Amino acid sequence: MNILVCVKQIPDPATPGELDESTKTLKRDGKLILDESDSYGVEMALQLVEAAGGGEVTLFSMAPNDETSGLRTALAMGAEKAILVSDEALHGSDALSTAKVIAKAVERAGAVDLVMTATESTDGYTGTIPAQVAELLGWPSLTFAKHIEVGDGSVTIQRQTEAGYDVVTSDLPAVVSVTAGVVEPRYPSFKGIMAAKNKPVDTVKAGDLGLDAASVGWAGARQDITSIEPAPERQAGEKIEDEGDAHERVVAFLEQLKVI
């Protein structure tokens, strides 16, 4: 069982995001970390490979400046190796361009049974990449998984729905997107962190993957950010300290709104 897990290296969400005024894109030139939503896919992949009794977990990431700090975190969790696509030509890539890069990387990785992704990244929130990658590969996609089992040549998931969940199954290879909480991600051990320093990261350019520069990056995005404005702010109302009777204020507020 070989699994390729797509991971994004993002600016720390704990620090306020900033936009580059000239390109109108998210500033990504500082230190990047592993997107927490991707740690679930990494953990799930490690567990599935272990349960299958063999195989390996390969990471995929696309990031500027040969960034590997987030990849090292996932390698420290136990992934074997990584493919990193870092190329100035990819700057400005939208979701579809990114999916084109991932699909080519899957071909480069060779015998992949499962491609695993999060449902969306924490910084971009486009949420279409799993389906786009599957379409480009001609594979089935099993999306929004909150539980995954891999059997003999097949994968079965519980897929989140508006009303509950559906059980969805398909043959392999396939693309699976996982929701946060599908498993509890492990913390990298000291031994894992040390080992990760020497794990192979295959750093490639768009051209190495056989991608046409016009189909990715700004040229491929076919969209312009035409304005960025501050949103109208909601004004805060009254704030009071509870001295044992604050619930009465809530009751009065609800009465005033005729909710009770």
Next chain:
Amino acid sequence: MALSKVWVFAEAAEGKPTSLTLELLTKARQFGGAVEAFLPGDGAEVAAALGEYGATKIYAFATDGTLVGAAGAASLAQLVEAESPDLIIFPMTYDGRDVMGRLSARIDRPTVTDGIDITVSDEGAGDTVNVIKGIFGGTKIVTTSFTGDKPALAGIRPKSFTAEASGGGAAEVVAAPSVDVGRAGNAKVTDRHVEEQIGPKLEDAAVVVSGGRGLGAAENYALVEDLAKLLKGAAGASRAIVDAGWVPYSHQVGQTGKTVKPKVYIACGISGATQHLVGMKNSDNIVAINKDPDAPIFGIADLGIVGDVHKVVPKLIEALKARG
């Protein structure tokens, strides 16, 4: 400032169009062109309802127990080729995102997702479709214009528009083509589980009471449920306690969960991470109870109570019960 043809990816549950479908149809009418729907499922069942909100035609796609993504996108791609719509509006739902993603790759068109509004501007070279979205937890509003070939593919969040009927007659129902997609269509739905729904749905409730990490332990979520029940409302949750396994994902309010816009939103022990605020900040009125006076939730609360949820909420429940 007009488009000649706008399509909406429509969804129905239990024979009725979803509220999000009606919101999107209402918006689609503003562009002055024909409004048509692509619907996975039985078109005849909702022909009158979709027509009432402006759809003149429904392309009904017969689902056959596989996930709609691959086969639905292939069918839609064939229709796009034949009918040349200017814009296709997708709901940011599970199937909506799947079909939009696959269609985008299939016809090689970009998508703009997570939108809260769509505008059309005339820049000289024909009509340009723009999608407006919030970033950084909705603190900044970004407008993105499609510059390539039509159709523009736009994904829209729930509650972005208010649904208003146009009073149109029943839509014409046309069968959408069935296209063989090979292995891509192998994801089969073998079983469906519907979680028991007590009280109103989160998206539709006039009152939503949500709980977060400040509740301290899973069992304390009962306080949130009790309060919601007393107010005939629905119980929601922050991502933190859903990820922690205290409550099912279906209760999650926020960027990755449900978007709600109730008359009153009561946040109990929720600090107000941007991920959560995106899903509830457009509520008419917000009450927040949190022991941290600096919690960001107080920045948008109409009534903020700095206090312990374990003390304030039980007293509130008792007071409401006493009123009978």
